[in-house]
Amino acid sequence: MIKLIILDVDGCLSDGGLIYSADAIESKTFNVKDGLGISTWIKMGNDVAIITGRNSKIVEIRAEELGIKYLFQGIKDKDTKLKELAKELNLKSYEIAAIGDDINDYKMLKFVGRSFTPKDGVDEIKEIVNTVLSRNGGNGAAREMIDMLVRENDQKDEFLSVWL
Numbered sequence: 424m425i426k427l428i429i430l431d432v433d434g435c436l437s438d439g440g441l442i443y444s445a446d447a448i449e450s451k452t453f454n455v456k457d458g459l460g461i462s463t464w465i466k467m468g469n470d471v472a473i474i475t476g477r478n479s480k481i482v483e484i485r486a487e488e489l490g491i492k493y494l495f496q497g498i499k500d501k502d503t504k505l506k507e508l509a510k511e512l513n514l515k516s517y518e519i520a521a522i523g524d525d526i527n528d529y530k531m532l533k534f535v536g537r538s539f540t541p542k543d544g545v546d547e548i549k550e551i552v553n554t555v556l557s558r559n560g561g562n563g564a565a566r567e568m569i570d571m572l573v574r575e576n577d578q579k580d581e582f583l584s585v586w587l
Contacts, residue, residue, distance in 0.1 A: 424518065424576050425469075425518060425519065425520045425536070425537055425572050425575070425576060426469055426470060426512075426514060426518045426519070427469065427470045427471070427472065427508075427509075427512060427514055427518060427519045427520070428461075428464060428469070428470070428471045428472070428519075428520050428521070428522075428568070428569070428572070429471075429472050429473075429474055429505060429519060429520070429521035429522070429531065429535065430461075430471065430472070430473045430474070430491075430521075430522055430565060431473075431474065431475060431501075431521075431522060431523040431524060431525075431528055432451075432473060432475040432477070432479070432482050433451075433475065433476075433477060433524075433560075434523075434524035434525060434541065434543070434544070434560040434561075435522045435523065435524050435541060435560045435561075435564060435565060436453055436454075436457060436473075436485075436560070436561065436565055437451045437452060437453060437560065437561040438452065438559065438560055438561030438562065439524070439560055439561065440452070440561075449479060449480075449481060450481065451479070451481050451482075452561060453485055453561070454561055454562060454563050454565070454566070456563050456566040457563060457564070457565040457566045458485075458488070458489055459566070460565060460566035460569035460570065461489045461491065461565065461569065462489045462490055463569075463582055463585045463586070464569050464572075464573075464582075465489070465490045465491070466490075466585045467578065467581055467582060467585065470492075470493065470512065471489075471491045471493070472491065472493035472494070472495065472505075472508055473486055473491055473493070473494050473495065473496075474495045474498050474501045474504050474505060474508075474531065475495070475496050475497075475498065476497070476498060476499060476501070476527055477496065477497065478496045478497045479496065482494070482496060483496070493508060495508075499527075501523075501527065501528060501530070501531040502530035502531045502533075502534055505519070505521070505531050505534060505535070506534065515536075516534050516535055516536050517536030518536060519534075519535040519536055519537075520535055520536065520537035520538070520539065520568070520572055521534075521535045521537075521538055521539070522538075522539040522540065522541070522556075522564065522565060522568050523538075523539075523540060523544070523548060524540055524541050524543070524544040524545065524548060524560050525544070525545050525548065526545060526547050526548065528548060529547065529548065529551065532548065532551060532552055533551060537553055537554075537572065537575075538551070538552040538553050538554070539552055539553065539554045539555075539556055539564075539568045539571075540552045540554075540555055540556065541555075541556050541558060541559050541560035541562075541564035542555060542556055542557055542558055542559050542564070543559040543560060544560070554568075554571065556568060
C-alpha cells in the first residue's frame, strides 16, 4: 500500500512554464483538481512531499495551502533526499509513489514502488515508469495519479467520505 507520494513541481504540478514579470516576479499556474486530490490524500492520513530542483516562494505557499509538510526545494540530488525522507518516515520503497517528468527525476523514479510521469514527460522517463498518465503536467496529472493510487489501495470510499 502506498503511504507517501513524492511530487515534482515544474512539469508535474505545473505545466513547466515559467512566467516572469518585468520586476522579475515569478508566477506559476496550478490545477485545483490536483490540489483537491493532494489535500484529500493527506486528510486520509497519508503523506505527501515535494522534492523540486528549483526554489520558489510560490511553491512554498502552495505546499502550505495544501497541508504538505515535507517540502524540499533547490534539491539537485532528489534520489538522496527521497531516501533520507523514507528512512525518517520508516517507509520501504514499495510504500512510496512518485511523479516526475524529466531526467533529474530518473533515479528517484527508479527507487519508488510506483512511478508516474505526465503524458508530456520526456521519453527517457516514459521508458522507466510504471505509468504514463493521460494528462499533461499542470493539467490534472497529479490528480490522475492519486485517483489511481486510491483505487489500487482500495480507498475510494474513504477518499469520497472526506467530502461527502
